[in-house]
Amino acid sequence: MxxxxxxxxxxxxxxxxxxxxxxxxxxxxxxxxxxxxxxxxxxxxxxxxxxxxxxxxxxxxxxxxxxxxxxxxxxxxxxxxxxxxxxxxxxxxxxxxxxxxxxxxxxxxxxxxxxxxxxAALPDDVRTTAKPPAIPPYEHCLGTDSAPGDRPAIPGSTAITERLDVRLDPATVGWAVGAPSGKGEMRGWFGLADGREPDPLALLLAVDGLPPTAFDLGLSGWVPTVELTCHVRHRPAPGPLRVSITTRNLAGGFLEEDAEVWDSADRLVAQSRQLARTILAR
Amino acid sequence: MxxxxxxxxxxxxxxxxxxxxxxxxxxxxxxxxxxxxxxxxxxxxxxxxxxxxxxxxxxxxxxxxxxxxxxxxxxxxxxxxxxxxxxxxxxxxxxxxxxxxxxxxxxxxxxxxxxxxxxAALPDDVRTTAKPPAIPPYEHCLGTDSAPGDRPAIPGSTAITERLDVRLDPATVGWAVGAPSGKGEMRGWFGLADGREPDPLALLLAVDGLPPTAFDLGLSGWVPTVELTCHVRHRPAPGPLRVSITTRNLAGGFLEEDAEVWDSADRLVAQSRQLARTILAR
Incomplete structure (x- = not known):
């Protein structure tokens, strides 16, 4: 053993x-x-x-x-x-x-x-044309402890919220108060609550660690993943990650979620895409 | 049998x-x-x-x-x-x-x-926010027979060019005359040369049927695919397909290629992403 x-x-x-x-x-x-x-x-x-x-x-x-x-x-x-x-x-x-x-x-x-x-053995060349997502500073983003009173700002989540330090861009949390943007976007800061620094395995967690973009599209209900593919492109630097997820094609009861993860050194460290099923509740 | x-x-x-x-x-x-x-x-x-x-x-x-x-x-x-x-x-x-x-x-x-x-059994709802790629009309795009003289406009390809009817957006073929755009884009019309109409299996061909975006980034040499994932989202309508491929992250000797395939009814019928290795010849 x-x-x-x-x-x-x-x-x-x-x-x-x-x-x-x-x-x-x-x-x-x-x-x-x-x-x-x-x-x-x-x-x-x-x-x-x-x-x-x-x-x-x-x-x-x-x-x-x-x-x-x-x-x-x-x-x-x-x-x-x-x-x-x-x-x-x-x-x-x-x-x-x-x-x-x-x-x-x-x-x-x-x-x-x-x-x-x-x-660690890859050459260190970078010619990334993608830009890091525009996310407000951590202290201006919203976590489960951000809501006044005893209602969490991000409803519906349970045990995992105690393990993660997720702070969502206010522009992508309208759904929590009944006003989704309709754009299919979810962005935020991502870390582990106990301060463990990110590594390639934590990137596999990060790409599926934000609320589903379906919420921002005004859909409620379950969005089970059928398939998820993640490319890890670089070992992340210490510090908080930024995760941006977008959905561009909601059709036929399925949607894709494209995630990008950027590290504190402004490097695109992971890209993922998942195919998920959705129940069209609205 | x-x-x-x-x-x-x-x-x-x-x-x-x-x-x-x-x-x-x-x-x-x-x-x-x-x-x-x-x-x-x-x-x-x-x-x-x-x-x-x-x-x-x-x-x-x-x-x-x-x-x-x-x-x-x-x-x-x-x-x-x-x-x-x-x-x-x-x-x-x-x-x-x-x-x-x-x-x-x-x-x-x-x-x-x-x-x-x-x-065929999926519901017919569509809430796609993605837009079809802007590609000039077929007759203004370039195929292997477009070059004057006996030199094909798209060099380097061989037998497969006789099977496919690919017409590239002139904006993404500068590499063929030594002037790549550097944007990492490849766009064009895609069909089968013998007129066979597209179906889901042909979409699997289409997502890997254009020249590599690496050419548009000014890289020469071989770009072997490590992994390719394709989502087929709808049965394509008859008629030519439009394929758009982009690369946003060339780093560490690898790049991703994201492909979208749109059918003649302006429907996003397939999305793919591949991870490929590249030799940095320049």
Whole structure:
């Protein structure tokens, strides 16, 4: 038995996996990362990403795709990995997260396909034409403790809000008071509440850590992720992240969410896109 | 033995797969879809997408991710599929494309993870805020036959140019005469040369069917795809497609290419993103 995790933050502790056999890992999905009763998809991605980082010869997820098959529940889980190909600078693998029904039946939750590399070994050239999102200073943005009285400014979230330090751009929180912008945008500062600094695994959490853009489009209800792909492009510098999410194509009961994550050094460190289903409540 | 393909176009003929056993398909990678010696990645995606459409209970790729492991060569190949999960409206599966070395060793070329559904069964709501790309009329755009003399306006391409009817926006072909815009954009009209109308499989071809945006950034050399994810959002209307590709983050020897495909009815029918490696020749 080998513990794969390092560090003693909430995030490291709760995404820890224990190697039981080559390519087989025991995990415990923490109730601390739930939204209502659902385990957050970015948290699950980080846990799977950690297992793959152990199974593959390269440490960092460069591109990771997850298909969410059934809803994960807090409690025990098993991750199984397969090495697809090992190259000099890149390696590719799959991972599957399974849980067990009361009768012992195995139920697959998530299937992942990813290519890993070594971010520290990449050349340091940057020719990024994208610009960091315009987000007001942290102290002018809104968190769950920003509302007067006992009502959180960001309603509906639960345990995960205690783990995250999310501060939303006021321009993208009109939905919380019944006035969504209709633009399909969500922007804010993102960090871990206990001060753990970001790394590539935390970027997998960050790309699915803000409220859904569907709220800003005036939709209520659940927006389950079908598939999410994240490209990690650089190891983030210490300090808070800025996350910007946009939806441009809401049609046929599906929408895409494009996320960008920028670090404190103004570097575009991750890009993601997910396909989600939506219930057209309005 | 069951032939999965229908139609007698070049595209249907060359992406045909033959079921040899449940989940196992024989294929022949055609030399007609090569760029120099490399088999086009979108063509391979369409062939794999066709096999998965046979293996899964739902007909259409909604989200399909491919990791390109080794370079495919024209000639025989085998596709193996696995059904991961079958639901009422969605089903998820994997596919792998393999070829064989002279000594009979199996070499994996591509691994795919995809979720399929039935595009015809989706509700017809559309709230797309994205706008179709501004591309000049077809007759003002440039194809391989547009150059005076015997030099093609789009250099470097080979067999695939005879299969496709691509007409590029003159604003994005400066690289062909040594004057790239530096913006990382590629736009144009896209169709099949023999007039076959677009369908979801042809969209998988379209998202990787234009010259790389790296050319417009002033880079020369090879830009191999590491991973490509395509969301098919609607069955395309008959008529030419418009494809717009942009790169916003060229850094660390990698770049992303975001493609949008619009149909003749001004509907955003596919969105894709790929992660590619680049050699910084300049």
């Amino acid at each position: 080998a513990s794969v995790t390092a560090g003693n933050s909430e995030f490291d502790r709760d995404t820890a996996v224990t190697r039981r056999a080559p390519g087989v890992y025991d995990a415990h999905l923490s109730a601390g990362w739930t939204i209502i009763n659902a385990v957050n998809g970015g948290y699950l991605l980080a846990l799977l990403g950690r297992a793959l980082g152990d199974a593959l010869p390269h440490p960092d997820p460069l591109t990771l795709t997850a298909h969410y098959l059934t809803a994960s529940a807090p409690g025990p889980a098993v991750v199984r990995t397969e090495v697809v190909r090992t190259g000099r600078t890149l390696s590719t693998g799959t991972a599957t997260l399974v849980q067990f029904a009361d009768d012992g039946t195995e139920v697959e939750r998530i299937r992942v396909l990813a290519t890993y590399g070594d971010l | 069951a032939s999965v393909t229908a139609g007698n176009s070049e595209f249907d003929r060359d992406t045909a797969v033959t079921r040899r056993a449940p989940g196992v398909y024989d294929a022949h990678l055609s030399a007609g879809w090569t760029i120099i010696n490399a088999v086009n990645g979108g063509y391979l995606l369409a062939l794999l997408g066709r096999a998965l459409g046979d293996a899964l209970p739902h007909p259409d790729p909604l989200t399909l991710t491919a990791h390109y492991l080794t370079a495919s060569a024209p000639g025989p190949a085998v596709v193996r599929t696995e059904v991961v999960r079958t639901g009422r409206t969605l089903s998820t599966g994997t596919a792998t494309l393999v070829q064989f070395a002279d000594d009979g060793t199996e070499v994996e070329r591509i691994r795919v993870l995809a979720t399929y559904g039935d595009l």
